[in-house]
Amino acid sequence: GRKVLIVYAHQEPKSLNGSLMSIAVEELSKQGCSVTVSDLYAMHFEPRATRNDIVGCLHNSEEFNYGVETWEAYKRGGLSSDLIEEQRKVQEADLLIFQFPLYWFSMPAIMKGWMDRVLVQGFAHEFPNCYDSGLLKSKLALFSFTTGGSREMYAKGGISGDIRYLLWPMQHGIMHFCGVKVLAPHICFAPEYVSEEERKEMLIAWAQRLKTLWKEEPINCSPEWYFK
């Protein structure tokens, strides 16, 4: 059975994001996958990158450098226990699903903190092992999110620009950098402004997609996909 980690960032279980997460757990479990959820708000996940992420002495306590210190701590097994636990979940997973409401053309800060703190050098990348040779290169990722703006606002030529423009930092800058292959994003546009019926259809469409997810080919994660 395949292993899936869902990194989930919504405060309200009754939200559409909450339902999308539950549906993924249900459908993927039904397929025989082993599914783990990191429910970031429920975990009170710490988003701030600080000295507390390193247990014991610093490599250089005169001038704190977060990237260097977490790299050194990773190598000696000295990262904080919450980070070690998240890295274990990532290591075991074949697929990472990120489920969140879009905040300001990006993920909520609590999820950005997960990226900043978990994907440490030495674990997820280690120069020159980045992009196609990133250390997580056998894995897949999928960004599943809801928007405030409508599909029309996020069209090419729309006021908010093609939705693909804002996927570049998340899909290419983070996942591709770590070697992870990216499946097409799953986007529910403006659920707050559609009917209850249409929200139900959004849930059905997600469940349907998940049924054949393992047959999907990753996108070609290069500038052409985003900005062509």
Added chain:
Amino acid sequence: GRKVLIVYAHQEPKSLNGSLMSIAVEELSKQGCSVTVSDLYAMHFEPRATRNDIVGCLHNSEEFNYGVETWEAYKRGGLSSDLIEEQRKVQEADLLIFQFPLYWFSMPAIMKGWMDRVLVQGFAHEFPNCYDSGLLKSKLALFSFTTGGSREMYAKGGISGDIRYLLWPMQHGIMHFCGVKVLAPHICFAPEYVSEEERKEMLIAWAQRLKTLWKEEPINCSPEWYFK
């Protein structure tokens, strides 16, 4: 005298980011500006968007919606005191400078949390008052940051793509959405991999730019600037 708010996200005062922040305080004060710094790590600024941001009863306690609740709380003066304080600083400022190290093609989570929590509907935007008619439309913003990757990696055709690609969510998706006009970014490429002499030149270049900052014209914040 003009008013400037510097939103600063680095853990280490001795870092290049720390020096860039200090130089901005010094140079702008010398010009007669009144400068305020929000030193996010020193403030232990909370990045997580939660129910704690609303004082008193919720508008809908059956199903928590962060965007709706903070909008309603803003209107009745019921946001948490840290948010009211940051909004007061923004309201007074003519120019916002964001000073940070680039983390994963974006700002560190602690700064993303500042955006998520401070730029509340009703305060910074209120549909249809967004983009050119956003509620902060008399203000300027400038993103000043350091990178891990080199200038070559962030060139058009380079492995990390044109640096402008990653500026879209921050400059257009956040600042332009709130009506803020955006000055050209200030980027120090890969300070960790250059000589002490070159780092000093980076500081001098920033001080020089600040001397004539008020004469600069904002960029044309449209897809052409980013993806042409």
